[in-house]
Amino acid sequence: MSLWKKITVTVVVIMVVGGIGYDVIALVMGGVESTISRVILEKAREHPIIAFAMGVLCGHLFWPQRGQYQRGYEQGRKEWEAACKADFETDESTG
Secondary structure: OOHHHHHHHHHHHHHHHHHHHHHHHHHHHHOHHHOHHHHHHHHHHHOOHHHHHHHHHHHHHHOOOOOHHHHHHHHHHHHHHHHHHHHHHHHHHHO
């Protein structure tokens, strides 16, 4: 793993743990209305572009990417299709 990838993983872990920690403190000290999810939900109702932006961000993070990951996706899809075909053929032969 490269140095920058290690740094990125560390930053992501710190952000997630810090966010969870802050959310727990906000819940205990300020109640449910102070939590991150409640504030984001309220602001998204006022400004729907926030919900759209969150969807774009999630798509960016989780949509299959080109290159190395795309090749892995293509191979997985071929294996899935072969397994489905074999299962279908087995179902037809057993009646």
